[in-house]
Amino acid sequence: MSTAVSVCIFRFEICHNTNLCLQFKSNSSVANDNKQMASSKNKAKLKRDIKEYSIETYTRVGERFMELIPGSSRQDDSSLSTAKVSVSCETEDTKQSSKVFEQIPFISGNPFVETTKGILHLYKENELTTVKNAVVRSQTVCILAVPSSMTCHDLLTFLAACLDDIKNVRIIRDGSPNQYMVLLAFRTQESAAEFYSSFNGVPFNSLEPINCCSVVFVSQVETVLSGDHKPPLLHTELPTCPVCLERMDESVDGILTILCNHSFHGNCLSKWGDSTCPVCRYVQTPEAVADNHCLECNSTESLWICLICGHVGCGRYVQGHAYNHYIETQHCYSMQLENNRVWDYVGDNFVHRLLQNKSDGKLVEGHSPGKEDSYEKIDSMQLEFTYLLTSQLDSQKKYYEEMVNKFEKQMNDDTEQIKEKLIETINDNEGLQNKVAALTRDKQNLEKKLQQLINRLNQTQEDLNEEKQINKAMQENQTVWFEKYSSLEDKFLKFKLEKK
Template sequence: MFQIRVEAADLAEEEEAKAEETPLVNAQDLQDASFLAGNPQVRVTTGKLRFYRADKPYSSSSSTQQLPKERSTLVCVVTVPSHMSPVEILEFLASFREDIALVRILKDPERSNCMVLMQFNSQERADQFFQAHNGKYFNSIEQERCKIVFVRSIEFDPVIGENDPDYDALEEKRADGEDDAPPSPRSERRASNAQMRKLFPPPPAGMTEIPTCAVCLDRLDASASGILTTLCNHSFHCDCLFRWEGSSCPVCRYSHGDIGSSCEVCGTADHLWICLICGHVGCGRYSGEHAKQHYQETLHTYSLELETQRVWDYAGDGYVHRLILNKQDGKFVEFPSPNNLSGERSQTPPTTSAEEEEGEHRKLEKLAVEYNFLLKSQLEEQRLYYERLLARVEEGESRQLLNAHEHERKHLKRTNAALAEKTKKLEDELTFVRELNKSLIENQKQWKERVRLLEEQNERVEQETALRIGDLEGQVRDLMFYLDTQNKVEQSAHREDIIGGTIEIESKPAAKDNTSTTSSARRKNKKKR
């Protein structure tokens, strides 16, 4: 047995704590809570959980939850109903499950509830969890409110175990006092543990072997995912346990929803009866007769004995747990037992031949009804079987259609990528062509200007050339005339006379004089040549 002491820091002001440092026990109210952990069929661990509450408790009915000044990432929920399974607890913590590193469930057998210790990854998420769930109902059905406290520290009290020196001294004293006594089972267990340690040596110093999850067989690393430890001391990943169907443990099949029944009036756990109408649990005649008192107050006739599962009729003062439904009038009648050895009362008088015949007829009718029910159940199972087959076929078709759509999507994606690449290439070409066109337009303007200048220059050159050609044509005419005249003179009979003669030219207008003078001068020059 070991004890856990949890110090809860609620609303203690930090300034007051610094100014007035008094012992924790004197300043705050000490409350103890017993807990239970482990599978009862294997090993049960018991202990106490101690809470230190602040002088100024918070109000759970306030709309905004005020955070304590002193708080940590370790949070304790102290009022969890015991019938809530670990999966339901994870559903309650769904919005914060990814931020929780460790979860440990402890059961309080005295108050029929559980306590959940949670280690958050950050202080911010722990504060948000406190503000979101403190003082709230677990769901719309539960009457219990979620009460959350911040945990300041957890202390494990030392206990005497098989590996402690005190236990070894105790074994030595026992061996000295009883030399002939047979070895105790603990000594044999210690020897077997020593052999196991030889076969499987402990990890190196400073290192710890990480256990594995029983569902996914991966290592339970708190830094990678949240870890939940159940009441039976088995640890799992939160996600793995959340996907586990059922409330039992995946390892030992221990059901976490087992609730110990007790009388609602006196609290005794022996000779209990439960009302079949409202579910009230009371004790029998060997205790306080609170079950009968409940009948007298409510006139609920039928009550079930929890130990034997037999039904008692307070109105008829007898066991009527062999009731069947009459098809004719819809009322409950007692079915007689073949061996009336259990002490039930008989409500049927001696039967006559007509009643026996009617009983046989009813028996055949019951067999027919039973056959109809059996046929109906078989047809229902067959319907479910074929519905599952159709669901499989539809699932296969949908999977094929999905694969086809996926293949088409990939093809369209590739085509789209190719078209996008082609579009990009064409856009690049278009940009290049536009720049080239812009450059050509600028060059065209420059060349047009140069062509205009060349045309003007060409026009001037043509004019000058035309003038020079006109001048040259006049000179050629004169030259031809000179050559022609010279040829004629040489062929003439009066050549000598002409050579020694003088040519006189009549006077003409100034322009003509200049022209003739120029022409005669040119002829003279040619003659001289």
């Protein structure tokens, strides 16, 4: 989904001769015709006075300086081909015949710093457009409401990621306090679109997330002499927020228009203390009127409220629901809502209220209401409620102090328990470490003994094998000798027989 952006036009309305302008303003109060001319001019300027604004230009090292306005009417600036720059002038001859626009030289003195008296207009198109269409029309963007605490070095550090794609950086300071604007001319359309998508709405630094970078596309920069100049066709001059004195653009910040037709930034009005308009003090949300009525018959005349439970009922001259409530609940005190007088159903008369005297603090009997002591009654009621509020605040203070002490004691107990458990855990850990060290030593000794037993077992196995071989050889020799013995025995028997 494409983002809707604003395309703006900058117009520098300068005073060709400051002294002549001031003299014209002083003489205009004398002549009637001049008064009408001044009123029309002030109306066109939206009641704005001529102030000083300065333009500072910063270029990259090794690059040629490119003027914002050509030095001659016939010179063209190829660096700002997409951001059209025009200068118009009205003379007395052209006023008599017709309005003819011509280019005039604007830069004078040091081209890097100019100080000129005039009015800075910022016109915005009435219809929003997409980033793609805005980039096609202009490669120049403007950063609005840069805080004055952000120096040029900080600004260049903030723009360090895209400095290779920027042709010119123009700083414009107008009459708005503690802020300035920055004009950026990019080399390509893609770099301008990427800058808008990457930097729009991004905070200038992490310590002040409220100050965000507000970027708008600039399709044209104009410089005209002071006079009755109408806004460009299909354009509207951006108003300023009365609270923060910054430009209001609905494509950047949400704008809230209240009942008195004054517009503000939504964030600025949300920080306003009360519900009145910051400009005309109009109350946006009127105080709610109490909708008191009898709880039984919904009557709104002669209402009495029970001081015990708060039940609202009508008087005995309507339907007597307040008296019926006393019969049912035996709540004997009821106050009339019209004049705050208290009625005692038991004594069948009004209760005399006791108030504290302002001089010595003693209890005195309150007088019946009247015009002569209305202010004293108000003061007494105010003092009474002040004492009541003080006592309630004291009790609330004691309650919360007790709660804080309770939580502190509980936290201290928990801390002590945690410390004891930590000490026990450390001791157990040391004991386990000692056991592990002892078991490690025993393991090493057992491993040595096991190795010795393995060596002895191997030696015994070798001896057993040797004995088996010797036994096998002896068995073989025994068989041979047994055969020899058998043969010799046979020979001996034969010899014996032959001898006989």
